[in-house]
Amino acid sequence: MPGTIKGPGLFLAQFADDVAPFNSLGSMAEWAAGLGYKAVQIPTFDGRLFDLDKAAESQTYCDEIVGICREAGVEVSELSTHLQGQLVAVHPAYDLAFDAFAPDTLHGNPTARQEWAVDQVKKAAIAARRMGLDTTVSFTGSLAFPYLYPWPQRPQGLIEEAFAELARRWRPIFDAYTDQGVAVGFEIHPGEDVFDGATFEMFLDAVDGHEACQINYDPSHFLLQQMDYLEFIDLYHERICAFHVKDAEFNPTGRQGVYSGYQGWTNRAGRFRSLGDGQVDFGAIFSKLTQYGYDSWAVLEWECCLKSPGQGAAEGAPFIARHIIETTDKAFDDFAGGEVDQAMIRSMLGLGQ
Template sequence: MKTIKGPGIFLAQFLGDEAPYDTLDHLAEWAAGLGYKAVQIPCTPKLIDLETAAESQSYCDDLRGRLDKHGIAVSELSTHLQGQLVAVHPAYDNLFDGFAAEHVRGKPAERQAWAVEQVKLAARASRRLGLDAHATFSGALAWPYVYPWPQRPAGLIDEAFAELGKRWRPILDAFEEQGVDCAFEIHPGEDLHDGATFERFLDTVDQHLRARILYDPSHFVLQQLDYLAFIDIYHDRISCFHVKDAEFRPTGRSGVYGGYQSWVDRPGRFRSLGDGQVDFGAIFSKMAAYDYRGWAVLEWECALKHPEDGAREGAPFIRDHIIRVTPHAFDDFAASRTDRAANRRILGLPPEHQGSRGEFQ
């Protein structure tokens, strides 16, 4: 078994205009000071020049060297925003347009082509950085129809997933060429938002081995999905892990759908680590038992607590939940070397060279 790596921290929620949140170097120093061992880097020009990283080994070596000075590694790169733009239903065009580079905004076809290229560049950059997994979103064509009313036309969801698979297949092939897993965060708002939709997607890409999962239990709490059983079912596809807490407290007024309320007022809301309902002891135990080899990365989102406090508390929380796996069974002190003859005697069986009546063969 392998001990989970960590703690890491996803930088997306902390990036800002003032130090220490303004540059990758400052963020690395800040994260190290809190006890983190790695950063998950969103592919924004403020933190990484993706085109250069995809082409230049010296650029990537320099980036890693700058982080090494602070004792910080790169856990993964992230193209959540670019991945979202691989598939956008027209209902969300305006809302998602700000995720794109300025020169493709308002141009859905050009925006999609740009997003596809960005994710492919991230595959190459990941390889140059020595990474074996990448974090992203799938985007969504079917999400407006998640609730089956009005009645969906026959074949609508099949058509949406066929198109989603068509768009992602060449991207997954690009990840295969680089030897990097493409881990989709299973997330409401994406067409891949639970196990059933992930399986449907796998069918459209011929069970592509690079189509993997970014596991985040908080999104399952809000959907009322069994986040522990999910690990049992899909552990061999999990390549990334966001450690994020959540709670779900339904009322007589509102439940899973949230009543269009703010995050503070919704029955299901994200919380800082330890403030919600997620059983992280059970999660880390399962991840260790299933030999998860990646990083445990804090993604901080909380409707109540200040982000600086969430980040400060996150590193020791993750560190204390990581199980340093045992190199041998707890009862090895009583073990003896294999002795087949002795085992047969214990079972009341004759030696192998004797017949059933004690006759030598």
Template sequence: MSRPVTIFTGQWADLPVETMCQKAKQFGYDGLELCTWGDHMEIPKADQAYCDQRLDLLAKYDLKLFAISCHLDGQCVCDPIDQRHKSIASAHVWGDGDPEGVRQRAAEEMVKTAEVAKKLGIDRVVGFTGSPIWHLLYSFPPVSPEMIKEGYADFARRWKPILDEYQSLGVKFCLEAHPTEIAFDIHTAHLALKALNHHSAFGFNFDPSHFGYQHVDYVRFIYEFADRIFHVHMKDAYWSDTPMSVGVFGGHMEFGDNRRYWNFRSLGRGKVNFENIIRALNDIGYNGPLSVEWEDSGMNREHGATEACAFVKKVDFAPSDVAFDDAMQK
């Protein structure tokens, strides 16, 4: 088994989509995970002809498409909306900026994204959900259990109708468990699933980089949600072994500042144990793509994307189909 190695284009959306195809091929990738911003995958324009043109473009460079990603508008479905969201939401989703209107239009956009996935012949949409309760993370002023319960109920009210549409289309939504989302560790991932009554269209995009610096067991996450790992992001992070001047919350510092306790790193240059991740993915039978989400504030991205592709192809391996000591038995 050789899993396809793709690259998520979200950090490359400043480039035209064909330029991204050219570079991905040069870097050594097997395919793309197209983001829904820039001109990479424009949901309002994506009729069948548009989708066919995108597939033809990828085929021109011998690239495959396994998933599209709608992180930015997805964030707006559940969040308390403020001026930050104007910088990430699609213009038609932001509209007049009325918070509830933004949330409703974002929900509609998520359904349209599933329809586009169907036209593309794929069955995975990766993204964020947003969270009505992330701002309650640190429990002061005191946060009651009822407030948290209501937050998950609000998440379910907003996402169940979206997921029903996904289910009818045969498309899965893959939440990238991540700080600021409704699920950001193992416990909150269980809470999200419970709130949705384990909706069959809802699962996870596994990304270990968001767990490592939180000291969450990212390998255990794979085993706990073995039937819900629908997609995988390969991304590394570094965190300090010694106290720093800025802790896990980031101290309002920009990424890359050397005073931070943690930063994202190019694959193989952080602390994530990808050997154990591959073994766990083999154990649960995950055969989908390994999609590089490249982020490293201290490295040229073309150098980083090239070495990341080579790293993933080196670290990946097929599981054994025999017991190693079978040959010693009579």
């Protein structure tokens, strides 16, 4: 039975700032509600908005967070651990860059940084359960991505070992999530080892199809890879537990294509855009997700190389709202129906009485 998608929701990470109203959860929730959003997705890595360590220890704190949002007029859709999830697996080539995602005391210590990240992601499961949520969203991290388009060729077994190690790191986390009745919806994203359907299948196989391993569906990353983002829903809808509504466009030229020639965002062939300004067919996406019974949140993740975040957020809520399909329990041709008559049915088929 098709379900009705909930929304609009707003991922707060890209809007948080040191300037009011973007420097506290309460004021951001009020701002989001004023724009028409019904839920907010909270980045657990932003201490201005959320204290993950405290949430994992205190039911009272979690109740306060839910209450702050409810008083402002929104729900909490999911907790995000994108940055901590990224640090579960980091290739040494990215160590310096990704140190910025961890506390200063962990910089230059990849082992301690990873241990901290694993602990953080596990704590998010506890916090989510305390808040009455059954989903978080995250990244897988990456060990193999530097070898995506290799020269010289990759040695045999490199990719297999990378995914085996990824599974070794994530399986205890998944078990902790199952203990809490919570799933991790991974944003399938270039830069992560899980960046398309094929790599998601490899990861899922490596963790023996673990029930906590789910998908945060974001079509923008698939359009930029020139994937069929609608067939992706056909293939993996049973694993989709969250939905980032984000637009993008791909305009290849004689100078650049998918890799976009190291250009800045405005000059790339592939660019993220505000909702409605790109090429993603959201009408078809909302229809497919509804067809398969997705009834969780549609959450705007705003990223645009041209439009201001304020305008993008203001336009995002009505855009999502008008794409949500209110499902029906009636068939369009019910008016022409009648009582079931088995004798008539057999007669119509030429089967006699």
